[in-house]
Amino acid sequence: MKTTKFLPLLLLFVLASCSSVRVNYDYDKKATFENYKTYAYHKSGIDKVEISDLDKRRILYAIDEQLAAKGFSKSETPDVIINFFTKEREQVDVNQFNAGWGFGWGWGFGWNPWMWGNNTSVNRYTEGILTIDIIDAKKKELIWQGQGEGVLTGNADRKDKLINEFVTKILAQYPPKK
Secondary structure: OOHHHHHHHHHHHHHHHHOOEEEEEOOOOOOHHHOOOOEOHHHHHOOOOOOOOOHHHHHHHHHHHHHHHHHOOEEOOOOOOEEEEEEEEEEEEOOOOOOOOEEEEEOOOEOOOOOOOEEEEEEEEEEEEEEEEEEHHHHHHHHEEEEEEEOOOOOOHHHHHHHHHHHHHHHOOOOOOE
16 A cells, blocks of 8 residues: 555656756856846857758747846847857667576466567667857857757657757756856
8 A cells, every 4th residue: 555655756756857858057157147137149150050940940039038037138239149059969779678588387377388589679869969158248258058958859849849948948057056
């Protein structure tokens, strides 16, 4: 009985710890982040990103939404400049399950003449990395960098949600808390 009460709690913990986007970040410890309130995009850098224009716009809209929620506004004379770049790689997972070979006692009826063997599965998927750079506009120095990594999708409806998740989780770390 105690096991049945514990199992849902364990399952909830396992599901909560399995995020589809893994995030890390780094920043300049001497930067005064409270002085940064306006931003603009590094257009020539973003133009070089080798993804579709639709995906670029999805990323830009998500960044705008997250920064606006933090009190930032776009400006012609920004405090910081935002740039991003992407990378993708094909991943292959090979899993083997070996049920064993041989003869032996089985099914509770006596001698079992059946043989079991290996079961191999191959799973291919594309993993993407989104890196967002925040640069001090006056000093032209990188002050913050966040990176998200996760499995990509080709489904247009799910892309919006996935890109939003990437950007939200990355920018949740900005500005860093001292």
